[in-house]
Amino acid sequence: MTQLHKSPPTAGLEHFTYDNRIVKYFAYATSLWGLVGMSVGLLAALQMVFPALNITAETTFGRIRPLHTNAAIFAFVGNGIFMGVYYSLQRLLKTRMFSGTLSYLHFYGWQAIILAAALTLPLGITTSKEYAELEWPIDIGIALVWILFGINLFGTIARRRERHLYVAIWFYIATWVTVTVLHIGNSLELPVSLWKSYPLFAGVQDALVQWWYGHNAVAFFLTTPYLGLMYYFLPKAANRPVFSYRLSIIHFWALIFIYIWAGPHHLLYTSLPDWAQSLGTVFSIMLIAPSWGGMLNGLLTLRGAWDKVREDPVLKMMVVAVTAYGMATLEGPLLSLRSVNAISHYTDWTVGHVHVGTLGWNGMLTFGVLYFILPRIFRTPLYSRRLANVHFWMATLGVIFYAVPLYWAGWTQSAMWKQFLPEGILQYGNFLETVDAILPLYALRAFGGSIYLAGVVLMVYNLVRTVRRGKLVANEAAAAPPLSDSPAGHRGEYWHRWIERRPVQLLVGATIVVLIGGLAEIFPMVMVESNVPRIAAVQPYTPLELEGRDLYIREGCNNCHSQMVRPFRSETARYGPYSMSGEFIYDRPHLWGSKRTGPDLHRVGGKYLDSWHFEHLMDPQRTSPGSIMPPYPWLLDRKLDVTDLPAKIRTLQRLGTPYPARYDRRALEDLRRQARDVADGLRESGVDDPELAEKEIVAIIAYLQRLGTDIQPESQGTPQN
Amino acid sequence: MAKYLLQDAGVNWLAILALLTFTAVFALALVLVLFRRKGSYREVERQPLRDSYYLLLLAPAPTPAYPGPLGGLTELQQVAAFVMLIVFLLGCWSLIDLCFQLMARQRARLIRQHRPALLRHVELEQLEPARAWWQRLYERLTDAVPIEEEAAIVLDHEYDGVRELDNNLPPWWKGLFYATVAFAPLYLYYAEFSDFAVSNAEAYATEMTLAEAQVQAYLATQENTIDESNVMLLEEANAISAGQRVFQAKCAPCHGKAGEGGIGPNLTDRYWLHGGALTDVFRTIKNGVPDKGMIAWKNELRPRDIQEVASYILSLQGTDPPNGKEPQGDLFTAQTFK
Known part of the structure; x- marks a missing residue:
């Protein structure tokens, strides 16, 4: 293995060029969207401390938060992936991109999707499914652009001048195929109208599919493509060989196989059947080593180059990125243990955890790659290494200042939620007390985030000056011998080399490996009825409640309120009987939520008067002094739009909701009747509005009052299996 | 002795220190256990293992049912006994290991003195300098080819200048x-x-x-848990102001800052929906009136808190604050207050 084959001297060199312009485009896009996404994040963080910053309907936290996550994941990291892939792929395969047209269609298509997201999300057009909030027309757009990227990726691989595919490209291939599968699987939805759809699955099944997607969006959008980038850019920047070829093989296959299974760890202690939760736990534990394989191969590659790390901002960024990756991927499995999750879930601990991953791993690796690529394609040294070093420290400190307060806040709030007095009553029975206690920590978090954001501003300045100083080498000349068979044959080579020169088999293999886990979990959940025990008393939503539910989705209430009472004493004492899977069979989509900035709402039905909800939605401070929830006065200004109601009923019937036959024609009548009842009740308690029955607020109150009221508390006396 | 161990035998002083510490701690533990009066560790027995010990384990605490040789011990004692046993076995092993090392070194010394030619034959020439066990462990656990020798494991392919090593x-x-x-x-x-x-x-x-x-x-x-059957009206200033604090935090959003009413009824007039006697007010606060939107506070307020806030509410009678809500319910006469 030690002797080096030289290519046959007779072959002669072929001359070609690398497309650097497309790399430049994606580099600019990731910088710009990074700024935008993080600024929106800072706004969201500040809204927690200063609720007055929820200025208009479009800028309330419930709509801003999905905008932030989508911008950070798909705009900042997404363009970062494409920047790195388009740069490294050409060089690793010794060929130009397959098609310039496809490259630019890909670029503009992706930016169009981002713009569509930036427009629709603030308008309240959302599916409410985390990291997949975009509605069905945009989903189709994403699929199309992703397929263009795939054609370009595999076309380039087909035209390669390098027989074997380097580990970075394995990761790119796995990313492409898995994101395709996830995106399609989680976007199975029936359109109601141009901007509204209902998902194929309901309740528990929808939740499982959503977190199969959500978890693996982290895995295959934020992790595997970035591992690919790490495998190219880190050894290049350090000028050191990769530590272990065999380690990269094992950790690649183990990572993509195991990751898929771990989704249910987002649903521990929920109504998801116990067996699925346990699978989520054990596969998360098994993920520690494969994840760390990536970190080790990164850090150990730097053996003998640590003196360079001290000097070079590119390597510095990468070292912290890889370390943050290792920390986050150890913490994740620990959070998947039932007993740890019982503390962490729904608190800011989770938010802190994911930001170590995104700010530390994705952010700092992107910065490292930007500092690496731009000076090279512009043929000029970086404008200021000192500024880059300052940026490094701001980014590192920013992550720490961001994460530590949130860990603290998570632990504090969780402990307060669970604290009982010896008399057996909750010490902090008012949820607001537990929010007030952590507000200073929210302020510190916003401070940390602004340090990080300021660092990015500094980077953009530095990069702009660098670009101005140099000149883009749009078509970089390169030369390589044509693709030829190995003269010595493949005898005695390591077994894995076989698949490394067969991209189709690699694609098929990766597809099979990633499909196994998802199918093994989703299939039984959908097919085996005993997984969701039916409850006779659970009925479909009335038309008014259905419209109210869609308003709840539009306003993004699920971003701060869960609808899942877990089987803990501290939760049943605070909220009421714990949630059961049979209660959610008409929930399309499920609205379990993942974070409790406000209290759980699954049992809020009947807890307060309609007039309380009215006052509370108009101005939360009036009924709940100190609340950080934004007011929703437009719910009283706007008339409920019922044009889609018949279509909604028909769509739900097609999906299996048992409304009576031809109910779509009578639904509006029922809606009006129920709305009049609610409005009359409100009028009695002094709400003065002649058209009250037609207003949106009536619908959302009707929905809130329905929540969790289908079953009677005594049905929970004995443990169910 | 010390010189022999450190220089001739090549035993690291940290190892000796660890061994001495272990011996001392173990002896101390033995003394403590054997000579402690039995009564003093009964206290320990009475301490149930708190839930928090199970925090990092994976499941809730199992119900105590212990067959086998440790059956008579509490959970804490079982854990302690287990840990002691492991420490003891590790200690024995390290003592035996030390003896064997010393013997091997002594043999090597004797052979070197008397028959140096034999050294290679008995494979003892590499014996020194000895490396500490953790150095050996570290090398065994990491097993990386040193940088100086890595040319031997560079694989024969490269991608755009990136090479790969064949480390284990x-x-x-x-x-x-x-x-x-x-x-x-x-x-x-x-x-x-x-x-x-x-x-x-x-x-x-x-x-x-x-x-x-x-x-x-x-x-x-x-003693004397307060409930609606025995609750007494409080009149001392401390109790009333405590009741006022609770009222401002919990009741004012619906009943107004001065009890004038809002979402809920006016509490300052003499008309009551659910009775105006102290026991009625206490019961209404405690259990709520779910149909009318009055929350049950028994899960948030202690009986004493409810007593204080009920007393405060009754102290508002006749204050007639501005913007009072119109009366609701039945007129309630004052003589039934006490």
Whole structure:
């Protein structure tokens, strides 16, 4: 293995060029969207401390938060992936991109999707499914652009001048195929109208599919493509060989196989059947080593180059990125243990955890790659290494200042939620007390985030000056011998080399490996009825409640309120009987939520008067002094739009909701009747509005009052299996 | 002796220090256990293992039922005994290991003195300098080819200048992977199929039973628990101001800052929906009136708190604050207050 084959001297060199312009485009896009996404994040963080910053309907936290996550994941990291892939792929395969047209269609298509997201999300057009909030027309757009990227990726691989595919490209291939599968699987939805759809699955099944997607969006959008980038850019920047070829093989296959299974760890202690939760736990534990394989191969590659790390901002960024990756991927499995999750879930601990991953791993690796690529394609040294070093420290400190307060806040709030007095009553029975206690920590978090954001501003300045100083080498000349068979044959080579020169088999293999886990979990959940025990008393939503539910989705209430009472004493004492899977069979989509900035709402039905909800939605401070929830006065200004109601009923019937036959024609009548009842009740308690029955607020109150009221508390006396 | 160990035998002084510390601690533990009066560790026995010890374990605390040789001991003692046993066995092993090392070194010294030619034959020439056990362990666990020798394991391919080494998988990493993979079926069996398997719903039922018992035990130690049958009107200023604080935090959003009413009824007039006697007010606050939107506060306020806030509410009678809500319910006459 030690002797080096030289290519046959007779072959002669072929001359070609690398497309650097497309790399430049994606580099600019990731910088710009990074700024935008993080600024929106800072706004969201500040809204927690200063609720007055929820200025208009479009800028309330419930709509801003999905905008932030989508911008950070798909705009900042997404363009970062494409920047790195388009740069490294050409060089690793010794060929130009397959098609310039496809490259630019890909670029503009992706930016169009981002713009569509930036427009629709603030308008309240959302599916409410985390990291997949975009509605069905945009989903189709994403699929199309992703397929263009795939054609370009595999076309380039087909035209390669390098027989074997380097580990970075394995990761790119796995990313492409898995994101395709996830995106399609989680976007199975029936359109109601141009901007509204209902998902194929309901309740528990929808939740499982959503977190199969959500978890693996982290895995295959934020992790595997970035591992690919790490495998190219880190050894290049350090000028050191990769530590272990065999380690990269094992950790690649183990990572993509195991990751898929771990989704249910987002649903521990929920109504998801116990067996699925346990699978989520054990596969998360098994993920520690494969994840760390990536970190080790990164850090150990730097053996003998640590003196360079001290000097070079590119390597510095990468070292912290890889370390943050290792920390986050150890913490994740620990959070998947039932007993740890019982503390962490729904608190800011989770938010802190994911930001170590995104700010530390994705952010700092992107910065490292930007500092690496731009000076090279512009043929000029970086404008200021000192500024880059300052940026490094701001980014590192920013992550720490961001994460530590949130860990603290998570632990504090969780402990307060669970604290009982010896008399057996909750010490902090008012949820607001537990929010007030952590507000200073929210302020510190916003401070940390602004340090990080300021660092990015500094980077953009530095990069702009660098670009101005140099000149883009749009078509970089390169030369390589044509693709030829190995003269010595493949005898005695390591077994894995076989698949490394067969991209189709690699694609098929990766597809099979990633499909196994998802199918093994989703299939039984959908097919085996005993997984969701039916409850006779659970009925479909009335038309008014259905419209109210869609308003709840539009306003993004699920971003701060869960609808899942877990089987803990501290939760049943605070909220009421714990949630059961049979209660959610008409929930399309499920609205379990993942974070409790406000209290759980699954049992809020009947807890307060309609007039309380009215006052509370108009101005939360009036009924709940100190609340950080934004007011929703437009719910009283706007008339409920019922044009889609018949279509909604028909769509739900097609999906299996048992409304009576031809109910779509009578639904509006029922809606009006129920709305009049609610409005009359409100009028009695002094709400003065002649058209009250037609207003949106009536619908959302009707929905809130329905929540969790289908079953009677005594049905929970004995443990169910 | 010390010089012999450190220089001739090449034993690291840290190892000796660790051994001495271990011996001392173990002896001390023995003395403590053997000579302690029996009564003093009864105290320990009475301490149940707190839930928090199970925090980092994977399941709720199992119910205590211990067959086998440790059956008579409490959980704490079992854990302690187990740890002591492990420490003792490790100590024995290190003592035996030390003896063997010393013997080997003594043999090498004698051979070197008398028959140096024999050294190669008995494979003892590499004996010195000895490396500490953790250095050896570290090398065994990391197993990386040193940088100076890595030219020997560079693989014969390169991609755009990136080369790969053929280092072994780090053994500690491999061990971690195997351990987590082994954990998976064990945990699945334990959590889903074994006799100890506890579903989330069963764990909840257990938690509730235990909590209920704890609360009852606590309440049994409290004399004169206040309820609607024995509640008395409080008039001292401290109690009234405590009641006012609770009122401002919990009641004012619906009943107004001065009790003038809002979402809920006016509390300052003489008309009451659910009765105006102290016992009525106490009961209304405690259990709520769910149909009318009045929340039950018994899960948030202690009986004493409810007594204070009820007394404060009755102290508002006739204050007639501005913007008072119109009267609701029945007129209630004052003589029934006491």
